Amino acid sequence: MIDLRSDTVTKPTEEMRRAAYEAEVGDDVYGEDPTIQKLEKEAARILGKEEALFVTSGTQGNQIAVLTHTQPGNEILLETNSHIFYYESGAVAAFAGVQTRTITGTNGEMDPYEIEAAIRTEDQHFPETGLICLENTHNRAGGAVVSPENMQAIHAIAKKHSIPVHVDGARLFNAVAATGRGVREFTDHCDTVQICLSKGLGAPIGSIIAGDHHFIGKARKWRKRLGGGLRQAGVIAAPGLVALTKMRERLWEDHEKARRLKETLQLCKGVEVINEVDTNIIVADISGTGMKAEQFVDDLEKKGVLAVTFGPTLVRFTTHFDVTMDNIEEVSRILKENF
Ligand SMILES: *Cc1c(COP(=O)(O)O)cnc(C)c1O
Numbered sequence: 001m002i003d004l005r006s007d008t009v010t011k012p013t014e015e016m017r018r019a020a021y022e023a024e025v026g027d028d029v030y031g032e033d034p035t036i037q038k039l040e041k042e043a044a045r046i047l048g049k050e051e052a053l054f055v056t057s058g059t060q061g062n063q064i065a066v067l068t069h070t071q072p073g074n075e076i077l078l079e080t081n082s083h084i085f086y087y088e089s090g091a092v093a094a095f096a097g098v099q100t101r102t103i104t105g106t107n108g109e110m111d112p113y114e115i116e117a118a119i120r121t122e123d124q125h126f127p128e129t130g131l132i133c134l135e136n137t138h139n140r141a142g143g144a145v146v147s148p149e150n151m152q153a154i155h156a157i158a159k160k161h162s163i164p165v166h167v168d169g170a171r172l173f174n175a176v177a178a179t180g181r182g183v184r185e186f187t188d189h190c191d192t193v194q195i196c197l198s199k200g201l202g203a204p205i206g207s208i209i210a211g212d213h214h215f216i217g218k219a220r221k222w223r224k225r226l227g228g229g230l231r232q233a234g235v236i237a238a239p240g241l242v243a244l245t246k247m248r249e250r251l252w253e254d255h256e257k258a259r260r261l262k263e264t265l266q267l268c269k270g271v272e273v274i275n276e277v278d279t280n281i282i283v284a285d286i287s288g289t290g291m292k293a294e295q296f297v298d299d300l301e302k303k304g305v306l307a308v309t310f311g312p313t314l315v316r317f318t319t320h321f322d323v324t325m326d327n328i329e330e331v332s333r334i335l336k337e338n339f
Contacts, residue, residue, distance in 0.1 A: 007320035016239035025234035035234030049210035061194035072097030074130030081140035108138025142275025151189035177251035203243035268339035
C-alpha cells in the first residue's frame with residue numbers, strides 16, 4: 001500500500017526509536033524530565049518565544065491555547081475551514097464555552113479588514129472578542145501557506161484591540177520550507193503557536209505550544225486539568241527532539257513529491273487539482289470522472305493507493321517522509337492506467 005492519506009502515518013525512524021530507548025527521563029509533572037526540558041527549550045528557541053510546553057497532540061495544544069486565552073462567553077474569530085473549527089469535535093464549545101465567528105479566507109488567508117470589522121465593540125449585547133486564530137499552513141485550503149505579511153497585518157489589528165493571536169501551526173515548518181523564509185518571520189506575528197511533531201516531522205507523538213512565560217504557566221495548568229500532565233515523558237520527547245532538529249530540513253522533498261503527483265493528476269481525465277500545491281497536500285476534484293469521492297478512494301485502494309475523501313467529490317493526497325519518489329512514480333503509473 002502507498003499511503004497518501006496523511007503525513008500523520010509516518011513511522012518513527014531508527015534514530016527516533018534509538019533516542020526513545022536511550023532517553024534520560026524523570027517525572028515531568030514534578031518538572032524533572034531532562035529530555036522534555038531539552039525539547040521545550042529547543043522548541044522555544046526555534047519558535048522565538050519565551051517558553052514552550054510539550055502536549056500530547058495538536059488538538060490538545062490548540063484547545064489549551066483557546067482555554068488559556070479566553071473566558072466562557074467570549075467569541076473567537078477563526079477561518080471557516082480551520083482545523084480548530086472544522087475538525088476538533090466542537091471542543092471550543094464543549095470545553096472553553098466560547099462561540100465561534102468564522103471568516104472565510106482565500107487560500108487560507110483571512111482579509112484583515114474583515115477581521116477588524118468582526119471585532120466586537122463595547123456593548124452589553126455583545127460577547128467580547130477573546131482570540132483570533134490563524135492556521136499555517138492551512139490544511140483544508142490544501143496546505144496553503146499564509147504569508148508573513150498577512151499574519152503581520154492581522155496581528156497589528158489584534159494588538160490595537162488587545163486581542164491575542166494564536167497560530168495553529170501543525171504544519172508551520174512546511175510554510176517555512178516552501179517559502180525559504182525564517183521561522184520567526186511567521187511566529188513574530190502571533191502571541192502563541194502550536195506545532196505538530198507528528199505530522200511532516202515524523203515523530204510518533206506530540207506537539208508543542210509556545211508563548212510567553214505567563215501564557216505557558218497558565219497553559220501548564222490547563223494541560224494538567226485535561227489529563228495531559230505526563231510522567232517519564234522523555235521517551236516521547238526524545239523522538240520529538242530528533243523530529244524538531246533533524247526533520248525540518250527535508251520537508252522540501254515532500255513538496256517536490258506533491259508537485260510531481262500534481263502533474264500526473266492534471267493529466268487525468270475528469271480530475272482537476274483545485275489547490276495551488278504550495279506544500280505537501282494536493283486536493284483534487286474528481287467530479288468529472290462521474291464518481292463520488294468515496295468510490296474514487298475505494299477504487300484507488302484496490303489498486304494499492306490510499307487517499308482520503310475531502311468533500312463529496314474532493315480527494316486529498318498528502319506526501320510525507322515514508323513515501324519515496326519511486327512510490328509517487330508508481331502512483332502516477334496507476335493513475336495514468338485508469339484515468
Ligand atoms: C493535524 C492537525 C491538527 C491536530 O493535530 P492532532 O495531533 O491530530 O490532534 C491541528 N491543526 C491542523 C491544521 C492539523 O492539520
